Amino acid sequence: MKKLWEKHWQLDQQVEAFETGDDLLLDQKLVWADVAGSLAHAAGLKEMGILSQKEFTQAKRGLLKILLLAKHGEFTLIMGDEDIHTKIENYLTDHYGQVGKKIHTGRSRNDQVLTAIRLFSKQQLFDIWVAAVHLADAFLCFAKQYEYVPMPGYTHMQKAMPSSVGMWASSLTASLLDDIVLLKAAYTLIDQSPLGSAAGYGVPIAIDRGKSAKLLGFGAVQSPSLYCQNSRGKIEAAVVAALVSLAQTVNKFASDVLLFTTSEFGFFTVANALATGSSIMPQKKNIDAAELLRSKVNIILGYYNSIVGISNNLPSGYNRDLQDTKKPFMEALAMSKQICSIAAFLVQNLKPNRENLVAAMTPEVFAAHQVFDLVTQGIPFRDAYKMAPPKAPLQGSTLQWITDVLHRSTHLGGPGNLGLNALQKKLAAERHCCHNATMQFTAAMARLGVYPASRSGGIAG
């Protein structure tokens, strides 16, 4: 298919294949986003009189038709289509004439691509946000259910002090709440409209960037124009850094599950629906899902490195290198959503083995507590510490006695006072905040006739 810029020469085919790379697949996911961007841009052109009312109607019809075709797999990029943006303009020109030739007035592919990616990633971030809140809630439910089930606390991988299943699980909720702070900051950056920055230097016609930003549900106009292009690789990196943090939390969860389900620890059992076997050893029941949750932070970290590295040492303005941030960025987004969802499924299919956990509360776990008993008798801490570590717990490690010990740590964050209600309130606030942001975006898209919520996008009934 002809390129937008095509004149008297043709790009070598081998080079074209190299330049296109995975874009044919990736761009397919951007159809709805590019249609939305084009609809908002067309509305602006109509207001300026560049598109007549009739042309605008044609543009809208054509663009929504493209969505419909895409939904049915009939708008598929093939080698030779430069990208989704070219294909859409060409479609409009082929089917509606003049309006296709006019639609690109006042924009460049640079801001067009950027707009589509921003819309797409906003949608993805909403999904991740929801999934992270959902996962945080799953941990909290688990913490509530097993709040005082005892569990040794470890440092240096050695038994340290008494802890609880509630402590363990609710720490993961707290971790996710921090991750969400980072996600929201990254969201603020991505919620800026690049549309109208053109090639990075604006256009000499009176477009209304505020209007198109509003139509697309953006929180702000990104300005000056050059910064739109210069932020490529930087804003993506900011988002992926937040996803690294999220993946770190998932990694901690998965690392613990894998250690605590070894036959040597035996603290938890995972439901069969999450276990696989071995091709050679009939006895094996492996929790591959946890291992693949554990690995993902490294994949996302690799993507982060690629994205930052690509934009380093490049001069201002668009450089084609930046296209190569698209794949790691889109994959990091998809992967993040998925690991939140699988991790939630895993925690919902996890069961503490109470007997093993109680049995693991061996005397040395209480050594520090015995020091504190001496302290309360007036012995200075360091002296108490130096007295020989006791061979046996003060009274006896019955479940009731251990539970009492847990309850003795009443300060905020101690096993006797985990602050689960406070966590629940924070989660409710996050859920609310996330819901509002999502609704605002969905409403803007709906006004344009675009329904991005379904994976492949969709059109107005």
Added chain:
Amino acid sequence: MKKLWEKHWQLDQQVEAFETGDDLLLDQKLVWADVAGSLAHAAGLKEMGILSQKEFTQAKRGLLKILLLAKHGEFTLIMGDEDIHTKIENYLTDHYGQVGKKIHTGRSRNDQVLTAIRLFSKQQLFDIWVAAVHLADAFLCFAKQYEYVPMPGYTHMQKAMPSSVGMWASSLTASLLDDIVLLKAAYTLIDQSPLGSAAGYGVPIAIDRGKSAKLLGFGAVQSPSLYCQNSRGKIEAAVVAALVSLAQTVNKFASDVLLFTTSEFGFFTVANALATGSSIMPQKKNIDAAELLRSKVNIILGYYNSIVGISNNLPSGYNRDLQDTKKPFMEALAMSKQICSIAAFLVQNLKPNRENLVAAMTPEVFAAHQVFDLVTQGIPFRDAYKMAPPKAPLQGSTLQWITDVLHRSTHLGGPGNLGLNALQKKLAAERHCCHNATMQFTAAMARLGVYPASRSGGIAG
């Protein structure tokens, strides 16, 4: 010096040297922070009756004395001192007896270290925040001074469209404003008090974590206890990710300066105070400072990788690996402050070469503008685009004519409407916000008698 945990065995010396690593140097910078943490902890112990009023006064006197000694270089870690925390407890015990043996009641080195690092990095973040705002302001001043000095805009490293020095510089201000959003989010995470989480599982005595958090100027108590340790490597990573973003902006600036000061471009001149020569070529005037600004994002990115990598795949609870996040974290903080400051110095010593810039505005830079001229005559954009690109600008590239062209892009973010006032307002708001946060922290420290603002810390007169 004896270890806090020392009993009947001794650590091998070679192993001790390995474990200590650079900690002797790094911990020296943490003296004030550990003193502050210990003061707040001691205040809590007094309230609980674990320290008598007299012991508390001794503790306070001893801790402030340590600050004074450190200020004069007389409290220096040597091989054999396990770390600053051990050295301080031992000093108190040696000089004040009982109180030294009691000061560790209700805390562990785990939360103690964490508290010191958090206080230290909060102080560093304030400095970076100030430096980033200062740098953003330097770019904005530059943008105002040369708002309409023409400069070709580039894409793919080729001349693209008319731009301006103002556009270039103000884009860097906008970039820093985004970086500050990330910094503030990371700050929120680091502004949580880990004190009292002990080894990660709390203590069986009724400490008041809210009180000590408040005394130390923290915005919140980090809870549950286990999350304090599990957030090590994660919160540091979040901070360093924000610093990567900052360093990306500095990298873009430096990359541009180095390209635009080549003799081939010749757009800017840098003052001699920033230039160095060659050992062999007498004619050389190199801008090494810009090159070393450019490189730093890669150093900080390396630190980020180390920090994230170290904490990956580790089970819950403190693991000594995490100590190895201290050096990259502290170096990333120091480096970030420095590059903001040097970059500001560089932009203040940069001068556009107006003649060269005007001469660089060759006809092809205006090709898109000519397309828009045709568009305003009613020719559809794509048709106008396909007409042969003009050999010469429509009228003539006099400075006045070029300036008029720049003014034609009146939409927000265009060269004719950079929104510099809006940027200025945002900067003022950031300056205010940063000032408030800093003052709050400094006041809390002052109440404890600690003055972290001076690099080596200090004590109350």
Added chain:
Amino acid sequence: MKKLWEKHWQLDQQVEAFETGDDLLLDQKLVWADVAGSLAHAAGLKEMGILSQKEFTQAKRGLLKILLLAKHGEFTLIMGDEDIHTKIENYLTDHYGQVGKKIHTGRSRNDQVLTAIRLFSKQQLFDIWVAAVHLADAFLCFAKQYEYVPMPGYTHMQKAMPSSVGMWASSLTASLLDDIVLLKAAYTLIDQSPLGSAAGYGVPIAIDRGKSAKLLGFGAVQSPSLYCQNSRGKIEAAVVAALVSLAQTVNKFASDVLLFTTSEFGFFTVANALATGSSIMPQKKNIDAAELLRSKVNIILGYYNSIVGISNNLPSGYNRDLQDTKKPFMEALAMSKQICSIAAFLVQNLKPNRENLVAAMTPEVFAAHQVFDLVTQGIPFRDAYKMAPPKAPLQGSTLQWITDVLHRSTHLGGPGNLGLNALQKKLAAERHCCHNATMQFTAAMARLGVYPASRSGGIAG
């Protein structure tokens, strides 16, 4: 399709989709490699009497049939197929009965997967090796063609001393020769047969690992068994580190091309077949291919990080995390081959602009040479250096004069003595070495009836 390990429970579908990931696509490329591994393993089972001659013939027929089906797109993995290894065993069992149930005797999926990946990556490394030698040769041809075409040499992005197009291009050849040293070292590691290590702990039957290694063209048997699994993530990393080095060379080339083809430098022109245009600016001719060559080192570096990170902190033995090294590894291999090929195409379509290059040899380029002129008159170097830098070249910058200057640097590696013949000899030796290794492997595969040279694999006529 049923799993090899399937018994009384079923894996949740959502979890299965998560665990399968991109494996369905990736494994498709491994069909020929797994068939080859299975053929060698079957040969061993026949020798041990575990397979009868008839069963072996069935196995061979079935496996080659699979290759044929795959070639025609009729052996395609779908969701539910666990992986290619399961699908192949199931196919044999479905079509040939007993032999399918026996083929897995004495191996595990762990060593089977590893064997297939090793064979696949050996083939890829051969292709990369050839492509790297080809690219090195393209640079050398370019160097010979323009050996004495003058070009300023730069340091700190400023003109430094006289250099030549020959110097520039031949340096890239030298760089690739170093990369090939690293490739070959990595190849040595990957050229070890893991087959028969089973799950990492061997099998209690007398398999002949040396025999199967030889049948598969491996240079050595990897031993002890546990190391086969423990080397996953490590050997892949070693290979990708070599590919990073290769990509660094390509990055240097592309970075230079992009700088030297700016209108400001104008040193080279790239043929239209490699250039693309802009959607908005009719005058643009961009060398996107060079930009996308430049970016790739960052993608490959990201993959390297993922691979190393995944295997860090994991205990000995196979962990499913390691599966996630497959995609970055396979993509890094494919990408490396492609960038060598595109870079060669680019250098073959590059033309120095002699006039611009000569014009760029301005007086200051010769300042150091004038110092040396003074040195030859007996003035100590540092004194000569301090004499005022000359305003004009000693004689005159005619092409002949400049060429003479270039010829004055007669030491090895100077512009007058680039050692192109030595480079050519080294390249010839590499070509020979690469050819031999490739032939040896291809011959081994051919003996098994497998033709991996074609991308999708193939079968004996």
Added chain:
Amino acid sequence: MKKLWEKHWQLDQQVEAFETGDDLLLDQKLVWADVAGSLAHAAGLKEMGILSQKEFTQAKRGLLKILLLAKHGEFTLIMGDEDIHTKIENYLTDHYGQVGKKIHTGRSRNDQVLTAIRLFSKQQLFDIWVAAVHLADAFLCFAKQYEYVPMPGYTHMQKAMPSSVGMWASSLTASLLDDIVLLKAAYTLIDQSPLGSAAGYGVPIAIDRGKSAKLLGFGAVQSPSLYCQNSRGKIEAAVVAALVSLAQTVNKFASDVLLFTTSEFGFFTVANALATGSSIMPQKKNIDAAELLRSKVNIILGYYNSIVGISNNLPSGYNRDLQDTKKPFMEALAMSKQICSIAAFLVQNLKPNRENLVAAMTPEVFAAHQVFDLVTQGIPFRDAYKMAPPKAPLQGSTLQWITDVLHRSTHLGGPGNLGLNALQKKLAAERHCCHNATMQFTAAMARLGVYPASRSGGIAG
């Protein structure tokens, strides 16, 4: 102190501090290397008649005097000294006049720095090579001592099949042997002399690069000149990639030690000399050394990223950014040597707990063996696999019975045939190869009067 290039302007002090960074400390370690490079360069200048015999003698005396001063801490860089290279030239000029002004004839700081770093890192690589061989040997001794001590083999962190302490330890030897292959390849690259490449474009006088390379013990002359500079960041990266591989092996060892010494596993005990305690929990005995061995791969990986990132996207020729590769490179080298040494100490202080190990060989570990028993009775593998996994081992898990099981896996790499003798032979060959390379280098240095083997360098008696 005055700069070599200093003329009519002065570098701003803040900028100088920024540019100097840690160089004052790092360069102190390069004194011997720069002296060696200067001695070889001076010898060349004497042959060319640029230095008289007397001047050469002065240069030699002065340079060796510098070594002596450095040894006694009397040649210490302070802020204002640009770097070690400037300081040395200035010292010669101050003390010996003319010869100091002549010594820089025919070289640039660019090749001078590069030469010093190469010499320094060659010496470091020899140390690492020795340490890696020593560590490999320590693992092998351990493997021999406990060759048939049973130990469960794990996959997915679950018990899989019977293994042995010998298998575990000898796998680490094999891993190191692979790492050494990579080290040697990187060594080949670093063993090229850059001396005489000057600023990257050679010099117009007839220096003999082959001669100086030989005097310095280099294996080859690096050529063309430009490649010397272009290989900065690339060759360092190649070395550090090999160090990452080494650190991966150490990480695997440490990860295993930490898991296997948990109280839950209890497979090994570590001597007290390697253990530390807790500040709060009196019972703790932590193996911090193992944790800090485990973390280092991430530090080195971070350095690798910095080094590669710094050189990416930079145009040909020296760029000052490359200076920032020095610190990560030198730290990675020092760290690698140290972790090999500490890891060897750790393995020498490790003791298997035979009873626990035998007790851990629970029935399910033998499930695959029971399948093989059925296979030998003629039942197809997959059918045998599907028979219910046995509740108990066939005969009884006495130590003798288990040992017999281990002996049944007689193929190469199985627990019954670990190939320890072959590993020993390979190690001996490596030791020989390493010894030869080291001796060759030491002899070359000794001929120059330089003794780099001592850490701070030294001079001839």
